[in-house]
Amino acid sequence: MSRTGTNRSGEMEVFVQVVERGGFSHAARQLGLSQSAVSKLVSRLEARLGARLFNRSTRRLDLTAEGCAFYERAAAILADMDEAERQARRGEQPVGRIRLNTSASYAVHVLEPILPAFVEQYPQILLDLVLTDTVIDLLAERTDVVVRAGPLKDSRLVARKLGETPMWIVASPDYLHRVGTPRDIADLDRHRRIGFGYPREIEGWRFLRDGETVHASPAVSIQASDGETMRRLALQGLGLARLAAFTVRDDIAAGRLKPVLEDLAADDREAFHAVYTGQGGPLPARVRALLNFLAERGSVA
Known part of the structure; x- marks a missing residue:
């Protein structure tokens, strides 16, 4: 035709x-x-x-x-x-709506502090934030960019790496005083674990013993839908939680949380990515502006 x-x-x-x-x-x-x-x-x-x-x-x-x-x-x-x-x-700046789906932990500890600078730099971009830790279908959810931890599986998706963060096992001083501080992986069996309420790409907690990677899966006593809720439950003394270092550094410095099994978990890290659809082709200017901003200001460590 x-x-x-x-x-x-x-x-x-x-x-x-x-x-x-x-x-x-x-x-x-x-x-x-x-x-x-x-x-x-x-x-x-x-x-x-x-x-x-x-x-x-x-x-x-x-x-x-x-x-x-x-x-x-x-x-x-x-x-x-x-x-x-x-x-x-008119040679205008990028404009339009961007739907950004991100975890609550990333939103609270990384995105919120830098968001005013993005709004000031791109006043004509409407940012629609959706907070969830679960995996979503970008097309079905009408989402432009997703920020997630872990490996990238879908070949239709492209990612910009936002750094890597250590994963620390933490608990409140009150909880450790009541139950005791674990000294070895075997000690986890007598502890309450706070975990995610949905399957993840890598299940269990990763440790390094005698040069070999060991995955331990202590029974989950409390489940949560996002990492920020897990952090708050740990602060309330409800158990051990494996959390991204950037979310708990301030709590550890203030004595609200304590890391445990640090030597065994020293090699445990997760990468964060800003993920979007496509195969590297042209992107709308508003999406490109957000990706560049996150790569520059929104890294984790």
Whole structure:
């Protein structure tokens, strides 16, 4: 089909609005079109592409695998077009909305102190923060950037490393006074462990003994959905917790928490990444600005 007779950017905009607004009727109101017109445009797009983009039902509208891939590229193309026009008109700074999904620990201990500088530098960027430690689907959650600890598995994703942090096992002085301080891995069996309430890439706690890595999995007594809650539970004297060093340094310095098994856990580290979709292609200027800022100011250690 000839490209000259097809308003491809217009079709992309309609499709992206349907995805981001969650349905034809909401997209139609946003675009000032009738619901039937929006539905016909999407159907025409599907026919031209030779692929079904949505699984339709009376109650739900879900993206197919082809729809997810097309949405990712279409949204990026439209964002680049908007940015190109803005820069051509007035040379403006990056603008628009960024959804950033990050762990509560990173948000509290790293992001909050540097966020005022980002807002001052990019006043026309709307930052939408979502806090969760669990793994998410960036496309399904309409997320631009995710900050997470651990290895990168999904080949569709690209990462900017934000440093590595030691992982320390800590407890409150009150808890250690009541239960005792563990001196060896075997001592963990008589201690309460505060752990995550969902599966992680690396289960258990990692130790180095006689040059060999040992993973121990003491029974979890209390589960939490995020590392910051685990830290607060440890401060209340409820058990041992394995936490990122940057989240507990101040607590240790103030005597609110004490590290244990330091020699055995000295090699335990986790890398943090800012993760986004794509294969290294062009990024919207607003996303590129956030990634550069995090790489410069948002590192962990």
